[in-house]
Amino acid sequence: MPELVKKCPECGGINLFWNRERGEVICKDCGLVIEDKMVDFSQEWREFDSDDGAKKRRSGAPMTYTQYDQGLGTEVGQKADLFRLGGKERNKFFRLRKWQYRISTAIERNLKLALAELKRVSSYLKLPKSVEEESARIYTLAVQRGLVRGRSMESVVAGALYAACRRHEVPRTLDELSEASGIEKKEIGRTYRFVTRELGITILPSNPSDYIARFASALKLSAETQSRSIEILEKAQKAELTSGRGPTGIAAAALYVAALMHGEKRTQREVADVAGVTEVTIRNRYKELLYELKLDKEIKKGKKKKRVKK
DNA sequence: AAGACGAAAGTGGTTGA
DNA sequence: TCAACAACTTTCGTCTT
Numbered sequence A: 001m002p003e004l005v006k007k008c009p010e011c012g013g014i015n016l017f018w019n020r021e022r023g024e025v026i027c028k029d030c031g032l033v034i035e036d037k038m039v040d041f042s043q044e045w046r047e048f049d050s051d052d053g054a055k056k057r058r059s060g061a062p063m064t065y066t067q068y069d070q071g072l073g074t075e076v077g078q079k080a081d082l083f084r085l086g087g088k089e090r091n092k093f094f095r096l097r098k099w100q101y102r103i104s105t106a107i108e109r110n111l112k113l114a115l116a117e118l119k120r121v122s123s124y125l126k127l128p129k130s131v132e133e134e135s136a137r138i139y140t141l142a143v144q145r146g147l148v149r150g151r152s153m154e155s156v157v158a159g160a161l162y163a164a165c166r167r168h169e170v171p172r173t174l175d176e177l178s179e180a181s182g183i184e185k186k187e188i189g190r191t192y193r194f195v196t197r198e199l200g201i202t203i204l205p206s207n208p209s210d211y212i213a214r215f216a217s218a219l220k221l222s223a224e225t226q227s228r229s230i231e232i233l234e235k236a237q238k239a240e241l242t243s244g245r246g247p248t249g250i251a252a253a254a255l256y257v258a259a260l261m262h263g264e265k266r267t268q269r270e271v272a273d274v275a276g277v278t279e280v281t282i283r284n285r286y287k288e289l290l291y292e293l294k295l296d297k298e299i300k301k302g303k304k305k306k307r308v309k310k
Numbered sequence B: 001a002a003g004a005c006g007a008a009a010g011t012g013g014t015t016g017a
Numbered sequence C: 001t002c003a004a005c006a007a008c009t010t011t012c013g014t015c016t017t
Helices: A079-084 A087-124 A129-144 A153-167 A174-181 A185-199 A209-218 A223-238 A247-261 A268-275 A279-293 A296-302
Strands: A016-019 A024-027
Touching: A087 A129, A087 A153, A087 A174, A129 A153, A129 A185, A153 A174, A153 A185, A174 A185, A209 A223, A209 A247, A209 A268, A223 A247, A223 A279, A247 A268, A247 A279, A268 A279
Parallel strands: none
Antiparallel strands: A016 A024
């Protein structure tokens, strides 16, 4: 179990809020995201190997997709049954059993490896349990449909995780997934698109504000700046500035502007690195924000002087 | 000297014929 | 399947603080 944080290491406040869904502990006083990197140390208690698996199987186990057989085992008969069968029946029994063993081992061996990998990456990125579950479900479906053929197992795992993150509105960038899984960014994107299309999973376009909390905390920005940037994002969305653009770039620009307003200046480079975009992109979004939303004056409040021409 | 700004050329993905 | 296109990146020169 993760050790529970009692006090905010930043401001000493005790007003902490644990957002389980997002796997974050947030200090309500200063906005710091304290534990967004909690690692799941819980152990795998299931025995995967075929034969003595039955011994450890127990009733009442939670049904979960992060276990290769969803926690439910199916076997063609038990040894004891053999004594009740005649020769012909006995042959049939062996045939069935062998057959069942073959298909199940191919898929199950794959799932066993894949889910281990999935857990590894998920824990590295500190993804909440619900997302891990979802991605395991997606992966399981993908295997059953034979979508992994021709693709590396790892890339499908990464794609499933990416899709699950999006669905749960806790998006991670492709860069982050790439770093955690060691799979190339474009490869993840490709399998992600392929898998979601084949499985008919609907993906709502990710919302820039979903990134704000994480970026803001990485930049150590105040809670006011954070909520300010959310406001900016809302206005930007009304002004049609967000469609067609990369959500991370917009989030980064909003954060950059909000930081200027509150006198918590961060360089474009700092913001760009955290958000995984370039300074140029921030500048472009930033220009649009200034022009469309007329934010010049408010920035001057935060900064001494700042002339902006359009 | 570092940061901000902008122009130009290149990349990968989407779309429409 | 190919070409046009938009968003974003890379690179680089110039201006500002």
